[in-house]
Amino acid sequence: MIRVVNFPFCNFYSLERYLRIRSHDFQVCSPSDQLTSNDTILLPGVGTFSQGMDYLSATGLSKMILAHVSAGGRVVGICLGMQMLLEASSESPGVNGLGLIPGACERIPASASFSVPHIGWNALVLPAVLHNSVQQLGPSSGVSNCDFYFVHSFVARPVSSDAITAAFQHPSGLLAAAVAKENVIGFQFHPEKSGSAGYTLLDHVLS
Amino acid sequence: MKKRIIPSILLRGGTNVSLSQQFTPWRTVGALAQQLRLHVRRNCDELLIINTDFAGSPQFCCPQRLLSLVRQEVDIPIAYAGGISSATDAATCINAGFDKVYLTSIFLDEVSAVSAIASLIGSQSTGVCLPYRRCRNDTVPYVWDYRAAAIRRDLPLFDALHTAAAGGAGEVLLYDVDRDGTLQGLDIDLLPELEGCRIAIPVLMAGGAGTASDVSAVLRSTIVQGVVAGSIFALTQETPATIRRHCENAGIEMRRP
Numbered sequence: 239m240i241r242v243v244n245f246p247f248c249n250f251y252s253l254e255r256y257l258r259i260r261s262h263d264f265q266v267c268s269p270s271d272q273l274t275s276n277d278t279i280l281l282p283g284v285g286t287f288s289q290g291m292d293y294l295s296a297t298g299l300s301k302m303i304l305a306h307v308s309a310g311g312r313v314v315g316i317c318l319g320m321q322m323l324l325e326a327s328s329e330s331p332g333v334n335g336l337g338l339i340p341g342a343c344e345r346i347p348a349s350a351s352f353s354v355p356h357i358g359w360n361a362l363v364l365p366a367v368l369h370n371s372v373q374q375l376g377p378s379s380g381v382s383n384c385d386f387y388f389v390h391s392f393v394a395r396p397v398s399s400d401a402i403t404a405a406f407q408h409p410s411g412l413l414a415a416a417v418a419k420e421n422v423i424g425f426q427f428h429p430e431k432s433g434s435a436g437y438t439l440l441d442h443v444l445s
Numbered sequence: 446m447k448k449r450i451i452p453s454i455l456l457r458g459g460t461n462v463s464l465s466q467q468f469t470p471w472r473t474v475g476a477l478a479q480q481l482r483l484h485v486r487r488n489c490d491e492l493l494i495i496n497t498d499f500a501g502s503p504q505f506c507c508p509q510r511l512l513s514l515v516r517q518e519v520d521i522p523i524a525y526a527g528g529i530s531s532a533t534d535a536a537t538c539i540n541a542g543f544d545k546v547y548l549t550s551i552f553l554d555e556v557s558a559v560s561a562i563a564s565l566i567g568s569q570s571t572g573v574c575l576p577y578r579r580c581r582n583d584t585v586p587y588v589w590d591y592r593a594a595a596i597r598r599d600l601p602l603f604d605a606l607h608t609a610a611a612g613g614a615g616e617v618l619l620y621d622v623d624r625d626g627t628l629q630g631l632d633i634d635l636l637p638e639l640e641g642c643r644i645a646i647p648v649l650m651a652g653g654a655g656t657a658s659d660v661s662a663v664l665r666s667t668i669v670q671g672v673v674a675g676s677i678f679a680l681t682q683e684t685p686a687t688i689r690r691h692c693e694n695a696g697i698e699m700r701r702p
Contacts, residue, residue: 253541353647355569355615359447359700
């Protein structure tokens with residue numbers, strides 16, 4: 239079963255469309271849900287880091303997510319949902335993230351040749367060495383030949399570069415487009431808004 | 446960054462889709478469901494719905510029929526414009542399935558509201574649309590207030606552009622009112638000043654695209670990240686794919702669908 243966190247403001251209906259079209263069994267996540275390790279929590283998000291974390295804390299969902307991961311369950315974060323997987327963000331100093339992936343989010347470096355916010359379609363750059371785990375974005379994920387839709391101002395900086403499963407090119411170097419650590423997966427871009435390529439990628443991740 | 450081709454869908458009278466000329470709806474070309482399907486199937490990069498029924502209205506409303514069609518038909522980014530005047534209105538749009546909102550009236554009336562909206566939904570989801578015109582014998586473009594059908598002499602376009610960026614907008618759409626619906630080409634005269642204005646956020650242009658060459662002429666600019674267009678997709682043979690191909694051949698980096 240897929241459980242979707244429905245923030246007061248988020249891209250819920252975009253994800254709902256994907257889940258409905260692909261006939262996934264899903265429901266909105268509630269703090270009282272009894273989850274099993276076979277369940278996947280989908281964590282979307284639009285807005286600021288503090289608003290997202292405030293909501294997760296106030297509703298008790300942050301504890302539930304942490305317990306689910308500890309029990310071996312899977313969490314997939316998208317956009318702000320991905321950023322909240324890390325420990326902090328310079329967007330909201332002093333606000334703790336879920337801390338499931340060591341590291342923090344920082345504003346995308348300013349550059350004359352790269353507008354911020356980063357809005358639009360971009361290619362993914364895959365790490366040269368793909369680690370042997372299910373969440374890695376190998377060729378079967380369909381990411382190599384298509385572009386994906388980004389809309390963000392902050393970017394994840396995991397402590398370990400091994401946590402970066404895909405990147406995008408920035409004038410300062412490669413920046414994280416997707417992160418993963420064991421059963422925790424995050425996408426900075428929006429696969430649910432990236433047309434058929436995005437749907438194929440989500441199929442790969444949620445299969 | 447890959448440059449974007451963004452069809453605009455002008456709604457008038459519920460879910461009827463119109464073309465406009467100089468910011469005035471003039472011809473109905475179909476229904477929303479059909480237009481959404483067409484543009485998604487043609488692999489456009491984004492969509493922009495401009496709801497003229499509520500533009501400038503004090504009471505915001507996003508009709509249920511519109512929302513259900515967007516949720517049903519669209520798997521690409523889509524933005525909404527028309528009567529958004531508060532953070533609550535903007536959050537309603539985002540919750541309903543839109544990725545971005547564009548603001549005009551509220552920007553002209555109360556810039557601080559743009560900051561409030563960006564604080565809630567994020568600047569990356571907050572766009573400002575600036576319709577503009579030039580006065581006769583004057584090369585300076587000024588913002589045009591569509592509600593009063595009047596040029597705002599107190600608001601030169603580039604001042605407004607900087608104000609929008611400083612106010613929290615994450616993207617700005619510069620819309621040439623005089624070229625709107627004419628198919629006579631986008632406003633390339635704007636490019637030199639745009640290149641020199643040191644604006645950090647993405648800038649889109651609209652108004653006048655009639656050929657693929659018109660589009661590539663402005664997308665060559667490092668500042669312009671996309672072109673919004675309506676009539677070209679209804680009145681010519683061009684599609685997002687043909688324009689994208691032309692731009693790629695011109696050396697412009699475009700999305701791989």
